[in-house]
Amino acid sequence: MSAEPQDRTFTNVADGNARVGFQAQEVHIEGGYHVSDDDPPERQFEVGLRYLEISAPTEARELIRKAIARGYQNSRADFYLALALLSGRTLQSLTDQELAQLAHVRRSAAQRSEDPWARGINAVGSLLDSLPQTTAETPDPAAIGVVVKEFESLTPPLQESILNHLEVFLAGPHQDWTWQRTFAAARRDRTAKDRVERVWKFFQPKPIPPREVPPPPIRTDAADFLRASGGSALFLVASLWVVYCAWSHSWLRSAGYLTVALGAVVVVARTGFIIKLAQHRRWVARQRLTFTPQRAPTQSDRFASAMDSLFDRYFRRYLPQDMAREAWLAETAGIRQSLRNELIELYREQAVDARRVAWLVRFLASDVKRRWLSGELKADPENSRVPSSTRAAFGTAVFALVVTGPLLLWQAFVEAPITTVIATVGVVAGARLAVRGWHATLFEHHRYQDDLVRVWQDYEDRCSAYDRWVRKLESKPTDEEMAHWLDCDRKILVQDTLRHYRLSAQDVIAHAFIEAPMPGCKRARVSRGPWRYSRYKLLLFLLTKDGVRQVTVTLDFETTGFGDQQRLTYQYNSVVAAHVVDARNGEKKLSLTLTNNPRDELTITGEWPGMPELGDDDRIASQVSLDASGLERTLHVLEGIAAEGKEWITHENRREHAGLRRLVAAMEG
Template identity: 40%
Template sequence: MTTPVTTNVAQDDAQVGVQAQAVHGNITVYQVAPDAPPVERFSIGVRYLDARMPTRARELIEDAAAQGYETDEVRFHQLLALLSGRTLRQLGTEDLNQLSSICDTIAHLNGTDEWTAGLRAILRLLSSLNTADTELVVKEVEALGPRQRNKIFDHLGVLLEGPLEDRMWHHSIERARAGQLAHDRRERVWMFFHPAPARPRVRAVRPALIPMREQLRTVICAAGFVTAAGTVGWLLLQHGQAPAILAFLLSVAGVAAVIVGGGDLHFRRERLRAKDAAFAPPQQRRAQAASGGFAGQVDGLFTKYFARYVPDGTDRSTWVTRTAGIRRQLRDELVEIYREQPVDAERIAWLVRYLVGDVRQRWEHGTMTAYRAELRAPLSAKALFAGGLLAAVTGGLWMTPTAVLAAPLRGTVCVLLAVACGVIGVRTWFRIASERQRERADRIELEQEFTARWEAYERWKEKLSRRPSDAEMASWLECDRKLLVDQAMRLYRLRPSHVIAHAFIEAPARSDKKARVRSGPWRYSRYRLLLFLLTDDGVRQVDINLDFTTGSSTTTQRLNYRFDAVAAVRIDGVAIQQQTFELTLVNGAPIRVRVTESSTGTLEPGEDPETLSQVALDASGLTHTLNILEGVAAEGKEWIRHQRRRADERLTELTETVRDLID
């Protein structure tokens, strides 16, 4: 065994730091109803095949064929699902029996349909095992329509051995280079890991809260004032003194002006106080919310985006300190309005970004406190209140002596009662009117805010409309893997025909994002890939960290070992829970890799945990790789000889059958 050229990272059995996840439950490309007709089963099977999950694809396509849906297109995809990513020498007895069974259902191919042509090309590849006429075979594949040609190169690039394999591999690598960053991969991959945004919400308008005692006090004071003032006015009329009557009318008009002007001033003052309180730094430190809970996650989002969206020309610490109050208010609002109907915090990340961006924009434009100008009392209201107060006091002082002289006891009591009821009643009315006006103002503001949030929501949805499909994600990953295989073969100076078999184990690396569609496998923003190249000289193992968002990769370890150095291969863990692959070498530490994660905590309605587990294993490449490595661990180099001998016996017979179909 050679010494690794880089640091050993084989013990990557620690917890994967996945910070964010999403299940796109509204995407149902893989959902199969129990009573689905065969055409639908076939269609979904093809989707699984396009997403590089051939085992599940094979099950559904065979179900469709068993229910009577048999066409050349079905048989074409049956063969692809059976042979995808494998050489003919890797096929087991059951696979070869299935291959023979499919061929037995094929009549003589003499049609001109594009799927018939594609099926004929696959059969031509199978029949070319012992021929040297590889040029014509490859040309026939190249002459196919783009759909059939691309599918064959994608899935059957390593099907055969010798020069034909080298030629097919060359075409496959050309397609991988062209497709690795195709369709704006770097601009779109991140969208797949973002959950569907939650619809915008705003706080319900708090209704005007007017205590019953306030209402009762207002009614009593109003009744008392009207009664007392009416009595004073009647006394003044009885004595017929015009100046006193005019003073009385002036006083009444002054009270009315105070009510109108003072009510507006009181509302503006209270509104301004409430607005200022939102910007005031918290008076005491709030208890830290649990980091794993919804409130803690919202806390983290606000902390993250307020730290990121710092206004131009502003010191970060100043920005964070000065916005502590508004940050607290916005955080509390979102926790309140989304906690009652729970959503994942990541689904409102767009709303947090919008709110923080809005605060930053107002800061940069100097409109953070624009409400102060809007709530500044107009001169008309000030004049009305001051003039009314002056008129009420002046008129009251002028008429009071006349009223008291007219009826000393009754006049005195009525004047004092009018003053008391007027003062108390007006102050109570200010609070009532202000609360009602506050409700109306809140309703207008919240309607405007909801409109703004809805527009931001629509913009974000439009941006996410370019989210890649799961098939695109699988295609990009397959391109990465093929290019990594090619890179490894170049590193070891190997041609495809020198490699008996290659296999991948695909596992999540330390990543902060993962997502899947309904009934689909998890896709990760970062992967750890273990590549195994089996050659006549032994196994070449390459450990690779892949940044899927960019397609860039880093080799972290290379190992070379003989076949007899493989002591054991096993899988630990329950199928529907986390599973770990372990490869033990005779004189080395075990190599452990987590290959699947539990999906039971994120099940969507109608999803089956066992099916999800099978899909995850299928997508990870574990089943295929395990078959190879278990054979190597059990038989060593003899496994290759035995596998070739077992396959050759059946393939010779199969080749003759296939030639009869296409000749």
Template identity: 40%
Template sequence: MNDSGPGPTNLAMDSANVAVQAEAIHGPVNVYQVRSAPSPEETFKVGLNSLRAGMAPEAREHIRDAVVLQDYVNGRSCFYLLLALLSGRTLQQVPPDEIAVLSRVRGAVKDDDAWADAIKLVDHLLTSRAAENGAADIEQELQNLTDEQRNDVLQHMEMFLDSSAEDALWARAFDAAKSDRYAKDRLRRAWKFFQPEPIGPRVQPADPVVIKAGAWTKATATAALAVAAVGFIGATAWQHTGTAAVSALLALAAGCYASVRSGVEWRCRKERCQAKEREHLREPATTRGDGFARKIDRQFNHYSARYAPREADKARWLAETAGIRRAMRDEVVTIYRESTVNAKRVAWLTRYLVADVARRWEAGKLWDYRKELRVPMLVKAMCVLAAIAAAAAGAFLIWSGAHVRPFVVAPAALVAVASVWFAARLWLDIAAEYERHAADKAEKAALLAGRQAAFDRWKLKLADRPDDLEMARWLECDRKALMEQAMDLYRLKRQDVLAHAFIEAPATPFYDRARVENGPWRYSKYKILLFLLTKDGVRQLTMRLDFQKVTFPIRARTNYRYDAFTSVQVAETDSGENVFELTLTNGDPIKVKVTDPPTDVTETEDKDPQGASQVTLGTAGIWNALHVLEGVAAEGKEWIACERQREKVPLAAVSKAVNAIFA
């Protein structure tokens, strides 16, 4: 794309309210948290972590507390206190009362201290802005620092690496960014930061044993009546056939038991098979709204498309598995439907369930339950033959008893047959219910074991999730890479850039976001605006950063004169999002959504969503961008010269305070 003409061109119209694709809030991780009674070292460490994460205001607060209030004074703490005061802002933005803080550590550092050279280098970087020379000495001083000191200087003194001879320092910063941009296996690990902490595996508990009211009483009464009637008939038959009647009684008892026992298995298998048929063939339902159930629906739809067998007809796969996927969806909604559960915390389970169905469908095992629950012929034969044997034994007893007392045995036989029949039915129902419950519990235990294994695999996969400091460092390297590309694109040297500013915003329409407790939001996709102020005007480079793939897939160039500025502001909308707006004399305003509005997840899981928004604004570079662009809008090109003039007083104050640190 060629440079535009002198008139303004607006390409960044992203103020539309597009929902966040997914988000996660990690915590507590204690990176930016101070305990109720922290030691000075702990307070300083939290401040240092905040500084390296780009949270300069929070870093200034914690490091100042450690140094001034807790008397944690040494070369290292003084160095980082100085960096925190200067990080991300110009000398004009440093209040006098913060400069005065340095006077509290007067004479605290010896010349032979390991951090003395780093502190002196900061002073030299400040004074070289006015001297316009000495870059060679600064380069040598930078070379003498440790890697830790050098990287922190290049990151937090970026605003002051602008003397006319300091291209070498920027080249060093760019080289450091190149080496660290893919460090620590970023391409494999970065995506894990946006995954929420998964919630543990659950299964819907087996339905409890349900026995109808009065069933136990009826079963006991009919059984007792059956025993009495059969016993009377048996005693009467014994008078006629002797030991043969005893054998018939035993055969009757054994036949009834065997028939009921095999009947219980027959019935249980049949009913379980029918239940699974209903489950697999149920009709999909439509869920309305945007709550937890709707989000689970989206997960199942997404993973059903993603894990569809490659060689199969996708439509056939979806149709044949619709019922079972619906049943699993309903189970997930039922067991995890809580006000504080983020739907993405159970995405691992949705993924596992759908993938498991796909594997079984592809292997032709989705309907294996029909074979497993088919009633064996041996069970059916045993049930029928045992019933026949019991009937034959009963008939023999009735026949034998009728020879002795026919008029009494006949009604007793009717009572015996009826009571045995009803007792068998009632005891069959009771035994089948207990059998069903035992089978359900065994099935649920197997399901839970499979889900636990899947959960453990997912936890292991997330074990090396990057921390927020790594994310901040990678993003800083991306900013440096963008700066280098912009300078190459516009064929600029460092001395050609009079001032610069970054704005980092989420790239719509779809992106993931996550944050640690008390930390800023990090995004999977960024829209980064870089403003380069040169003697000829403003060069604006807008790029889309895919943070996980480390690519800049989209780039737009815009140029405009200094007098094209009308106004610049950051406004909070009614929905709670913050929008950066730059108004030019010609064309539509440039609008960029810098922070998202609170969502249902942040409202339930985030302790301070408003505070997170403010922290994110700070790390997005918005305040420095506002300072620079507001100055240009008010004073035009003359702002640069005026800013240099206004910096003389705070520059002298800071330099004096820095030199006073040394004993």
């Protein structure tokens, strides 16, 4: 659905030395307006039509003309070319070439009168024909009735397209019924298609998919292997020598002691490892929760700072009920820092926007809260629980070893005292080296396996969260919907202002808009499309024969709510000067000075203070934003008032009537 063009401005407004800043910005590649000269004419036409629907007629005219010139010739293309030529224009600004194109379009439509698009062109021609071409001319009610009937015979989409793009029909004899239709449609469509539930999604960046976290590699070296193998060999040789000496003294008793001791050693080694591994797993879990590691080094301080802000924001938001925020942050300091470092290592590329990872930070914060509430966060890991039977077996085996070990050593000592002492030292030293070596090797192996399981589970959970977020963003509004909703907001403001001042549609000679982003708002756009903002500052100028009504109001675009309103009424002769700067880069600035408030100066700019150097896509977006804003129309009105005062109304009517006569004459062939 199209939006009324000439009163929209996506430009900054700053009073004095004010600065405009943005909380977030996003450029959506998908759904953009990319087109090239090599694309087929059908594609050029469709992109041109999309530009027209967002009220960027300059780009629309160029693309639709190219498509027609390359062979895309039909009544649908002619209809939208006519709208693009007239959209947001004053009649006096039409060139002879454009008048010739309109004449050709109307002649072609006359030959296809049954085609719905051709009927739309004929209705546009009839509406133009019915407009008074001189100040003294009086409209014929019967002729107007015929035109209205012809217009109402069109399909609703064609009616809305004509009303939204041809501002000239909001004046003259058709003013009452066109404004009534326009306001009714704005009331109907302003919150249509679940606007409040969907608008916020337009400002969300495309999320980056989750990435697998590589677990720390196994950290064992040659020294650990030498300790394990050398200690085991020493322990085995020394133990065999003790057994040999004891066997030589009394083989029968030694056999009994040896059998019990060997069994006890095997049980102690097995159950002791299980118990120690469980303790190690509990220690690791607690370290992750309570230990605050050093900040991970990063290649991008900006990215690291943004990640800090995201973690702080979402952990402050997702906290257990009835728990102080500072206490919660202290409780989760360790795990929060670990997760922060983990994500910085995963997404540390310079080109990555931290906002694209915000969904993951939000999920992690909510997941930590969930695990804390369920007790899982502080509970021992499942694989760290040791059965009581294992502990009993360990205690029994230790007792058996304590009893039989000394008896076996005594048997050997009686047979060979010195040799037994040396062998015993070897047993103790070998056991110590073997335990240290095998502890490092086996524990590290199990740690790596545990990390693999944890990493895979975390990755699956994050993939599920990512899929849920992507599905939620699938209903993100299109740029055309954003443009139409904003246009509806504008029209509602016009209607409310008319009611406040108790004005009728016929009391309004002209109206103009300036729209600017509020400081700190979110902003986003599709590729090569105009910027859209989450909060606007709207300035409405209503021109009547008695003077100018200027209304300033803030708009929360996500909730559709209007904020505080300021109203200013002044005579035409109160406008002292309108200073316009038209820069080569597309930037436009206006300073409007009034006699009753000389400090009330308005600055309009197509860019914002301190913005970085523009790329090609940014330049196109800036030009389209100014085109879609209808700023040219607004400047035309304000400059005319500043130069001519109240006489501007008379002069403008004369100029428009002359332009209308040229247009009607051309379209009649």
